[in-house]
Amino acid sequence: xxxxxxxxxxxxxxxxxxxxxxxxxxxxxxxxxxxxxxxxxxxxxxxxxxxxxxxxxxxxxxxxxxxxxxxxxxxxxxxxxxxxxxxxxxxxxxxxxxxxxxxxxxxxxxxxxxxxxxxxxxxxxxxxxxxxxxxxxxxxxxxxxxxxxxxxxxxxxxxxxxxxxxxxxxxxxxxxxxxxxxxxxxxxxxxxxxxxxxxxxxxxxxxxxxxxxxxxxxxxxxxxxxxxxxxxxxxxxxxxxxxxxxxxxxxxxxxxxxxxxxxxxxxxxxxxxxxxxxxxxxxxxxxxxxxxxxxxxxxxxxxxxxxxxxxxxxxxxxxxxxxxxxxxxxxxxxxxxxxxxxxxxxxxxxxxxxxxxxxxxxxxx
Numbered sequence: 001x002x003x004x005x006x007x008x009x010x011x012x013x014x015x016x017x018x019x020x021x022x023x024x025x026x027x028x029x030x031x032x033x034x035x036x037x038x039x040x041x042x043x044x045x046x047x048x049x050x051x052x053x054x055x056x057x058x059x060x061x062x063x064x065x066x067x068x069x070x071x072x073x074x075x076x077x078x079x080x081x082x083x084x085x086x087x088x089x090x091x092x093x094x095x096x097x098x099x100x101x102x103x104x105x106x107x108x109x110x111x112x113x114x115x116x117x118x119x120x121x122x123x124x125x126x127x128x129x130x131x132x133x134x135x136x137x138x139x140x141x142x143x144x145x146x147x148x149x150x151x152x153x154x155x156x157x158x159x160x161x162x163x164x165x166x167x168x169x170x171x172x173x174x175x176x177x178x179x180x181x182x183x184x185x186x187x188x189x190x191x192x193x194x195x196x197x198x199x200x201x202x203x204x205x206x207x208x209x210x211x212x213x214x215x216x217x218x219x220x221x222x223x224x225x226x227x228x229x230x231x232x233x234x235x236x237x238x239x240x241x242x243x244x245x246x247x248x249x250x251x252x253x254x255x256x257x258x259x260x261x262x263x264x265x266x267x268x269x270x271x272x273x274x275x276x277x278x279x280x281x282x283x284x285x286x287x288x289x290x291x292x293x294x295x296x297x298x299x300x301x302x303x304x305x306x307x308x309x310x311x312x313x314x315x316x317x318x319x320x321x322x323x324x325x326x327x328x329x330x331x332x333x334x335x336x337x338x339x340x341x342x343x344x345x346x347x348x349x350x351x352x353x354x355x356x357x358x359x360x361x362x363x364x365x
Contacts, residue, residue: 001199004069008061008203009210016057016214023049024218024225032105034226046223048105050215051231054178055098057211058238059091065203075199082129083200089128090241093121097164097237101230114229115161121237122160123153130244131156160240166266167236168229169273172296173310174221178212180266180317181235185209187262187321188239192246194328201246208238221307239263261324265317269295 027033027047034048066087069075077084100117103109131152171177185205192202212235218224227235243259260267273294277287299309319342327335 001202004065004074004199004203005206008065008206009213011064012057012061012207012210013214014057015060016053016211017217018214019053019056020050020215020218020225023047023052026052027105027225027228030106032102032228034228046226048226048228049102049230050219050225050227051101051229051234054211054215054227054231055094055234057214058207059094061207061210062204065207066200069199069203081198081200086129086245089125089130092128093125093241094234094237096124097121097233098230101228101233105228105230114233115165118161118164118233118237119157122157122164125160125241126153126156130241132159132244156244159244160237162267162270163240163243163263164233164236166263166270167239168232169270170266170294170296170313171227171232172294173300173306174223174226175216175219176296176310176313177232177235177266178216178219178227179310179314181239182209182212182216183314183317183321184239184262185212187324188243188246188259190325191258191262191328194325195246197246201242204238204242204245208235208242221310236266258324258328261327262317262321264320265295265313 024047027049030049032047032049034046036044066075066077070077075083077087097117100109100114100121104114132155167177167181170180185208188205189202189209191197192205215227215231219227239259246259274287276293277289278284281287281289296309296313299312300306304312319339323335323339326338
């Protein structure tokens with residue numbers, strides 16, 4: 001198992017690392033370039049097709065490893081779980097999503113069209129069998145069966161589209177969406193291994209982590225390339241699907257909650273953005289209007305540099321991931337005590353840092 005995991009990570013890492021420079025050249029040729037503007041942080045044109053390298057690394061690593069493992073007999077793609085059928089749906093979904101996003105990165109398309117592409121891709125994935133239809137409720141020792149297929153589709157498609165947008169919307173600083181996704185991947189790897197989740201999910205999440213690590217050196221501040229809508233939406237799309245596959249063996253409530261906790265930062269940022277835009281715009285249409293009210297914008301408005309803001313959000317994501325791991329392994333009380341300790345220490349440290357920062361700002365003036 002660990003040999004397969006190592007191969008998944010390294011092959012995805014090397015592929016993404018090697019291909020990223022080529023995506024920079026392609027982006028410059030086709031005009032997929034992010035120019036400075038009011039909402040943008042970059043002060044110079046930056047190519048934005050880096051997501052292609054992440055997708056390539058992920059797909060190449062997964063394809064090679066699953067074929068080899070199938071030939072060895074360590075994984076059955078045609079068994080009861082129907083993994084081959086599910087993976088075909090995932091691949092079609094990725095291709096459809098990538099087509100919509102490539103148009104957006106090169107030419108630009110309306111937000112409602114992007115949402116349509118996400119929904120089509122998610123419906124295809126769910127139609128091919130990747131969905132959740134029952135949940136074992138801990139302590140009550142009973143199983144909640146979702147018998148209505150309409151509810152299954154709504155919940156599953158909503159989860160995929162929601163996480164896809166959550167990662168996409170938080171993609172506002174160099175290395176932010178890719179770094180937060182990487183932290184989420186490592187957290188899910190631990191949760192999956194603790195929960196004895198299917199090897200399929202472990203391989204997929206490891207390959208995703210490897211592809212991000214190969215891309216991140218080009219994306220961390222100062223970025224040479226952006227991941228673009230193609231990459232950011234793919235990260236959220238893949239995370240949502242893999243988290244569903246990872247709960248395929250035991251649909252316990254805690255295991256389903258774990259991905260929610262791990263992804264709580266981008267989810268919360270997205271929910272706040274929806275409420276904020278509706279209140280400000282006084283209509284549902286305002287949801288699709290971009291603004292500068294995201295968490296990373298707020299941190300930079302307080303005077304933090306881009307790199308400091310990214311590292312702060314990395315830290316929050318890591319703490320949330322650790323909270324989920326402690327919750328799964330040791331239970332609610334230990335997890336709550338851990339969260340309280342981290343909150344207390346962070347509050348003291350933040351206050352001290354902020355006061356020093358304010359004093360240094362006044363002196364500079």
